[in-house]
Amino acid sequence: MRLATWNVNSIRTRLDRVVDWLARADVDVLAMQETKCADSQFPTLPFFELGYEVAHVGFNQWNGVAIASRVGLDDVQVGFDGQPGWSAKPGLDPAPEARALGATCAGVRVWSLYVPNGRTLADPHYGYKLDWLAALRDAAAGWLHDDPAAQIALVGDWNIAPTDEDVWSPEFFAGATHVSEPERRAFQAVVDAQFTDVVRPFTPGPGVYTYWDYTQLRFPKRQGMRIDFILASPALAGRVSAAQIVREERKGKAPSDHAPVLVDLRDG
């Protein structure tokens, strides 16, 4: 089975590219982030015509996560228990955001995740990001506690570069989000809860990234960040036979600023 994750940066703008790649890449399950649309706007039919079921959650033009699967799509859950909400203005009650979607695909519990950006270290969004990650860790630890043999994949755009090797220039990002110690600790806490980065062993650095800013010729200059991850529970990690970051998909006309990341799983 081939499982992939991709921040598509608008599914409506990227539909042709995403569908073309799905058809070519033999992907069984694709988790998408930043679909940037409401549920009613999601283009389900092209996926259906290729043999994929789709689950999506999107409330407006921001965020939005989806899972497309041709090997079953069961027990769809919008958001994880304890997922914090966001108040756009001080004093407003926090509202849920479309940043997490779970579904079971051929026995694998897949979570499509779009971790909050954080904006700047001084922004309330940064505290929201850390809270969100802590709540995700707690929820995921609970799933494994309930069933240590569970096959769980936490996949998506984590908006964190776990080490200095995961950014093209640590100096450039000094004082910015994505590289701060609290963010890195929050990511490590998920890893410590037994969710392993199963892509890195197959895509060693340095200079290996999943995201390149649209500005400043970052992609041709190979100046990127590694912020998209597939983390696997022990039972799932044992099935991984290969992994790729599909850099080709960042090339050409109207690409997303992220590349797809995928793993191949042995029968289990």
Added chain:
DNA sequence: ATGACTTTATATTAAAGA
């Protein structure tokens, strides 16, 4: 070994992205 930001919406600027 690639291409000089991109997306969305109460739109002609603002907000968000990272």
